Amino acid sequence: MIDTHSHIYLPKFDEDRDAVNERAAEAGVRGILMPAIDFDSIPLMEKLSHPGIAFYKMAGVHPCDVKEELPNDFEEKLLEYCSRDDFYGVGESGLDYYWSTELVKQQKESFHLHCKVAKQVGKPVIIHNRESTADMLEIIEQEQDGSLKGIWHCFNGTAEEGRRAIDLGLHLGIGGVVTFKNAGVDKTVAELPLDKMMLETDAPYLSPTPKRGKRNEPAFMKFTAEKLADIFEMSLEEVDEKTTETAKRLFGV
Numbered sequence: 001m002i003d004t005h006s007h008i009y010l011p012k013f014d015e016d017r018d019a020v021n022e023r024a025a026e027a028g029v030r031g032i033l034m035p036a037i038d039f040d041s042i043p044l045m046e047k048l049s050h051p052g053i054a055f056y057k058m059a060g061v062h063p064c065d066v067k068e069e070l071p072n073d074f075e076e077k078l079l080e081y082c083s084r085d086d087f088y089g090v091g092e093s094g095l096d097y098y099w100s101t102e103l104v105k106q107q108k109e110s111f112h113l114h115c116k117v118a119k120q121v122g123k124p125v126i127i128h129n130r131e132s133t134a135d136m137l138e139i140i141e142q143e144q145d146g147s148l149k150g151i152w153h154c155f156n157g158t159a160e161e162g163r164r165a166i167d168l169g170l171h172l173g174i175g176g177v178v179t180f181k182n183a184g185v186d187k188t189v190a191e192l193p194l195d196k197m198m199l200e201t202d203a204p205y206l207s208p209t210p211k212r213g214k215r216n217e218p219a220f221m222k223f224t225a226e227k228l229a230d231i232f233e234m235s236l237e238e239v240d241e242k243t244t245e246t247a248k249r250l251f252g253v
C-alpha cells in the first residue's frame with residue numbers, strides 16, 4: 001500500500017516516529033507521500049527514514065496557512081522545490097472556508113499558483129477542500145488545459161461532484177471518513193470508479209473507525225482499504241493492487 005497523504009513529519013510523531021513507521025511497514029505500507037503545510041515542513045521531511053518505507057516529499061502552502069500577502073518570491077520558491085527530482089507533488093493547496101473566509105481572495109490566488117506550478121513541472125496538485133467545493137471545481141476548470149493532474153484529497157463530496165472532478169481530470173483521495181458510520185461517504189464512493197481512487201490517511205488527522213478520535217497513523221490505512229473492499233465487493237489484495245497502481249502512475253513512484 002501507498003499512503004498518498006500523510007503528515008508523518010509533524011511534531012505529533014516526534015516521540016515515537018520509529019515505532020509508527022515500524023507499524024506502517026508491518027501493515028504493508030511501502031510508500032508515504034508527504035504534503036507540506038508550508039515551506040518549514042520540508043527540512044522536517046528530509047529527516048525521515050525507514051528501511052522498509054520510501055518517503056516522498058511535496059512542497060506547497062496549505063490554504064489555512066496562506067497569509068494576508070503572498071510573499072513576492074512565493075511562486076519562484078514553489079517552482080524551485082517542485083521542479084526537483086526528489087519532489088513528487090505540489091501541495092497541499094486548495095481552499096478552506098470552514099475555518100475562515102477572511103482570506104478567500106488570497107487562498108484562491110495561492111491555489112491558482114499551485115495549479116500553474118503543477119502544470120509546469122508535470123506533477124499532481126494536492127487539493128484540500130472544505131466547504132468550498134463549487135469554487136474549488138471552478139478553479140480546476142479554469143486551470144485545466146489538458147495537462148493538470150490533481151487529487152481531491154479526503155474526498156467527501158456528492159457523487160455528482162465526484163464525477164465532475166473526475167471529468168475535470170482529478171483523482172480522489174479516500175481517507176478515514178469513508179469508514180464513519182453517519183457521514184455517508186461510503187455510499188457516495190460506491191457510485192464512483194475505483195480506478196480513480198487512492199488510499200490516504202491524512203495522519204495525524206481523521207483516524208478511521210475503529211481508531212476514530214485517536215491520532216491517525218499510516219498503519220491505520222488498512223481499515224480504509226478494508227472498507228473499500230467491502231464497498232466494491234473485492235478482496236483487500238485487489239483494492240491494494242488497484243489503488244497502489246493508480247498512485248504509482250499518478251506520482252511516478
Ligand SMILES: [Zn+2]
Pocket residue numbers: 005007035092202
Ligand atoms: Zn493534509
